[in-house]
Amino acid sequence: MKRALALVAVPALAISLAACGDDGSDDAKGPMSGRSMPASASPSDGGSQARHNDQDVMFAQMMIPHHRQAVEMADLAATRAASPEVKQLAAEIKKAQDPEIEQMSAWLTGWGAPVPSPGVSDPGHMGHGGMEGMMTDEQMKDLEGAEGAAFDRAFLTMMIKHHEGAVAMAGTEQTSGRSPEAKKMAADIVTSQSAEITRMRKLLKQ
Template identity: 75%
Template structure:
């Protein structure tokens, strides 16, 4: 009787082991198959997140970065050249607002696997300022660098108004044609903030 029991038990054990080892057999009944889905789906989810942007979002970020950098360069000149405390305060506000925006725009481009404009590119003397409304030319920047006191204040305000108007135009294009929600929100912030600063600068020119 013991031998007969052994002969029956071995096949049963073989069948049991085969059943336990039949993972990923393709019959769709593997209970572990569902547990592997989150891991395999992660890259797709990541790509989907990156995919919530379009060419307009990329262009907006790549153009606004050098545009902001030039505004900060202009604002830095006001520290030692401006005569009006109000102009110096405005310049400080511009730098305070736009420096973090450059970092945010750069982070988005990195996440989208798009190139981040290097410092010195896309600014004065580069790319012909194609599509970047309000960018100052090399000569305009030299004129601003050479000005002092009240003359600087006037030149700075006139140039920054033009610069802000260009940024507003670019931001409105992003609002109209962009896809990435956070970039479109930033564009809205730029429109409201810089439009208000344009009005402030126009009033300072009248004083």
């Protein structure tokens, strides 16, 4: 009888040990699979950060004050320009660039980068140096003091140069930027401001 019980007990013990081994294997897999989750999340985090680069930040930080100056010039045209065409052009420039300033400011905030303060005409303190096409303080004062046809000529001449600078900066963003949204805005700037340059040159000839 004892020998019969022993023969039954040995296979049962073997089965029990095998079952324990299976449980231990599952437990070992559990922590490993748990640790693999951050690794799978890492590319996602990196992908989010990789949606912009330093060029995108520089583009926004330089284009914001550049746009602000263009809007300031456009505001002057409302009361000083003689030509209805110049006044209309100035209104269109302001309408297009005000929302772009807000959009670029939102990007910089989302990217954790400083937004240029109002009144800053050159973000050189951010390490970007000068901006193409920006008017000097003296040129802005001369524009403020002009009226009528003299204002129209000065405004068009200065805004052509200003737009050419914006187109150049936008072209760099298209080539070296990474953010799809920033590159799309840069493409829009190249298209719209190139057309306005052609329009202003025709007005100057008139």
